[in-house]
Amino acid sequence: MTTTRPFGFWTATALVVGGMIGSGIFMMPAALAPFGWTGTLAWVVSIAGALSIAYTIGRLAQELPQANGAVAIAGAELGELAGVLIGWSYWVSIWCANAAIAIAAASYLAAVIPVLGATPARGALTAVALLWLLTLLNLAGARRAGQFQVLTTILKLVPLIAVVVIAAWLGTRGEAQLPPLPAAGTLLGGFATAVTLTLFPLVGFEAAGVAAERVRDPARNVMRASMAGTLVTGLLYILVCSAIVLLLPVATVTQSSAPFALFVGQFWGTGASNVIALFAAIAAIGALNGWVLLQGEVPLGMARAGLLPAWFGRVSRADVPVRVLLLSSGLASALILTTSSPTLGGVFQFLALLTTCACLWFYLAMCVAALRRRVAIPAALVGIGFALFAVWGAGWEASGLSLLLVASAVPLYLLRPRAVVKPQLA
Template identity: 65%
Template sequence: MDTVEDQAIKRPFGFWMATALVVGGMIGSGIFMMPVGLAPLGWIAMIAWIVSIAGAVSLAFTMSRLAQAIPAATGAIAITGATLGELTGVLIGWSYWVSVWSANAGIAIAAASYLGAFFPFIRATPLNGALTAVALIWLLTLLNLGGAKAAGRFQVVTTLLKIAPLIVVIVLAIAAVTGGHAAFQPLPSGVALGGLATGVTLTLFPLVGFEAAGVAAERVRDPARNVMRATMAGTTGTGLLYLLVSGAFLIVPMATLAGSSAPFELFVSTYWTAEAALAISAFAAIATIGALNGWVLIQGEVPLGMARAGLLPGWFGQVSSRDVPVRVLFLSSSLASVLVLFNSSASLGQVFVFMALLATCSSLWLYAAIAIGAIKRRIAVPTAIIGLAFAVVAFWGAGEKAFAWSFALMATALPLYLLRPRVALAEQPAE
């Protein structure tokens, strides 16, 4: 039986740390670049946000109810395997793992881009930006090697800091509108269904991460209670904050916003001062680095949970004395680094868009599986149906190319399915 000290190492996340993991994973590079992508949609973007938030909250509730119904499962991926079968569990888990390390590549690129405002050499060449992104990936990998508790504390601090720019934009918008210095863009005459579907897919990327506490349930104390509380509080709170921020950007002319490479900096410099805008860039860098930290943690937890559930070979389940999956962390960060360097000839913005799209589409397989599993078990059926419909719409909005890439990468897990153990792994000895 584990001692109290062992439990503290293996399950260091209480409610607040688990919530910080959810919020910190969601608030990252996506929201700080999203106003540019949504600018052509105008008010339709607000409808897209409402649809995406409703879908994310429905999926979050469904996932949490499944976790309560299957308390022995080591996270959301293991739950998928338990409800839909081992093959489905392996394919879905592998796809989600691909989404995590590819997202880390994109987040690291975005962080390097924000840091370039203070260190111009980063933006001097695409290779400089790529090397900076790789360095950030490995710095946060080293932090996570110290154990989940150290990573969790870092996540709490950066989460508190990264909310500041969002609050600033909301307050500035309120002041500008009430003071007569700005007005909202006119309402559209109608809503184009195709544009709405694209908007739903775009707004999903900043919401990816609501499942973080469920995926890392093995690190959460009293998971049956705290996973639900942290997931719902983090998802609902962040979703409402995003909705207010998106509404604030409706006072900026669409053409001006669409041509910006740093929308938050543009907003603050327009409605406040250039000095304050530079400070916002610093907070944006903190936000992306904090998000990267949380996702580096998750990229290790996904294969570890799958291995302990018997869905992957035992190699993925080896841990250090601090219960850290060192092998998987190194593998994941290596793949993210290769992805960054492979695209180092392109601009930072182009690389970010590609990786964000790949990560979002790959994560949709997990969301759809969670909803289908809940419907099969007759758990939270109404929210599961809403979540499944949301996933289908998001797949449609992503387009054929992203769908095909995510499917092809998911299929690479088939050899691992054949090598999996026939029973769930016992606790692995420390390396």
Template identity: 50%
Template sequence: MCLALVMGNMIGSGMFLLPASLAPYGWNAVFGWMFTIGGALALALTIARLTRARPEARDPAGFVEAAFGRTTSFLIGWSYWVSIWAANVTIAVAAVSYISIFVRAIGTTPHLPALLAVGLLWAVTLINLQGARSAGLFQIVTMILKLVPVIVVLAIMALVLGREGAAAIAPFPAQGLSVSAITASATLTLFALLGFESCAVAAAKVENPERNVPRATMMGTLLTGLIYLIICSGIALMLPAGEVAGSDAPFQIFVARFWADGPALLIGLFAAISALGALNGWVLMQGEQPLALARRGLLPAWFAATDTRGTPVRALILSSVLASAFVLINSNRAMADLFTYLALLSTSATLWLYLAVACAGLKLRIAMPIAMIGALYSLWALWGAGLWVSGLSFVLMASGLPFYWWARRSNATAT
């Protein structure tokens, strides 16, 4: 179950739109994937070691609190919440991109993709407001369906490579690789692997977390990373870069090129369902994260309110309001551009958590060599995201400080 949680949250919109974002980088993106998988494994191992050594900390934000105190823990927890609702918008945009292959007017009508993304976000929010059982049933169905396009594309790649060999893949660039292109692509690829910390975040609900959380985290990160490396690199290198880069549905183009238009449309439908499944899982987390912060006294008690089913109604609704506002502000972007921008923002906001956890490992002298690699990787990825995006994620992190002061004042009054 832990492994399903990790891989289910990682396999979503990134699988189906990243080939378009990475196509301009060509072979540089392949090496970007390798760096990303290595960095993610270092961070995952750091989390695994911390979970074993400090089970009382309960989750990544707890490790940060043990090392650096409550204020830093709040800032990191708040930043992670920002990354979740930014990721939800990104996933909703991906779903709309694949729906647009059935309704062409979506891609040509200004602001319509953003409005539809907001509509999908609120539809899934309503499912989660019905309670964890409703969200869980929806997740089971979409998890099964999302495997269909993955299996189909892997089978097509194997057949084409078996028939044509290396001729089916774009040649290695004569000018060699570019450090700047590898760095830029690595930040995008990390978006696909966001969520390897999911099992650690839910460690309080896991049986024998000291054993199950580390195993699921490491296995899920490695398996998902390999799937992404093969599929995204294969699509980007087996199709003309210009054709993939300008597409809102690269999976559909790939299947149409090497199979037929009919199956390609069907694959596009499954891809949209996969994105909705990932959106459902992350919407659940966007309510649970502020709830956990409030229960630890890092957010005002207002965020801790739940209904009779234990659903954090206020936190869910506020998260979706913030996500909706952000996508509407950027509604003038094309779908592919909007996806890339929001993916970078979500990744950058999450990187603060990864950097803080790695530094916590160094401060607590746990998994020190691996934690150092994770910290250096996180800094490199923040730089690769660009000054504007990383700076904006830092500003969004600092925007939570008034709520932290409100919580401290409320707690002081109560005592």
């Protein structure tokens, strides 16, 4: 018999960690290298902000354990229009992120198997193939996707652990030469931008809350999985990213397209560098699996809450939103194919920034919903301040475009059902 709540604590935590540890962290040292110690401080602020929002979402899940996920909670507390706009923004951010992660995964695989990325078109086709393989896995049901997530979460920790081991080894031998702390007046230079950059690899901490409909005992497990996954991953991020940024020359890290492989290769040789590149590809594929799962869950939860037309609420006999999965992966595939060019690295960075901005509106909505319900008020206030600061740090171009994408959901609001729909078989 198929259960509609196949995720226990460990699978829900794997979903959180798997969604966070993807392509973002493996590219982040190169982006943060110019910031030096300021980047380390930015990590602390971003992790604190993410934990505040994760706690807020977890408390809302405890208050409303029967809700169809966090997006449905936002709609219930803030009104139908706000629910549609925020949910649509979050869904757009997911399939945009999937396009970026698939591109990164293909790039990492090409570092090990060069023929896969011999031309930009071949690299794009590899990315599309990875996306659809994981879409097929999710079409088989949430349970199989969750089991795959646990496996890839374990494997993807290898590159991060390797960096920690090397850093600890250098420390015990007295060979770790850290740069001096900057003067107090320069420490905060570019701080807002650094905070926004460090937030991108943390996006995904809300995964258990968004997929709460699939989590057993959500009042207990959503909170535990969200807090544990965010804290453990955040601390690991500080260690590995700071080690690479602070122990290697700034110019070398900034110019590297694979800073983790660069760091490991510097101390353990080329063979180890290639192994790390392979595990980085596994990390990106694991993250892609988690986000492919969520790209179906978000519109499904909204449709079941009556916030989207019934078309989005149709599921297969395995309770899988087949139509929405196919639509989302189709849009992500189109984005990949239309951006296949020699500047895919720049495309990835733009998509990452856009993804982060779109998520920030969702985070703001959840915190405001908590205030309206008088739940986790201190954490919600911290989350609102952090999200607004991150939006400012992202710049007007990315935040403005994300607002336009939010507004594109208005026609769907006008087509919404007048009553909550029940799940229908496709």
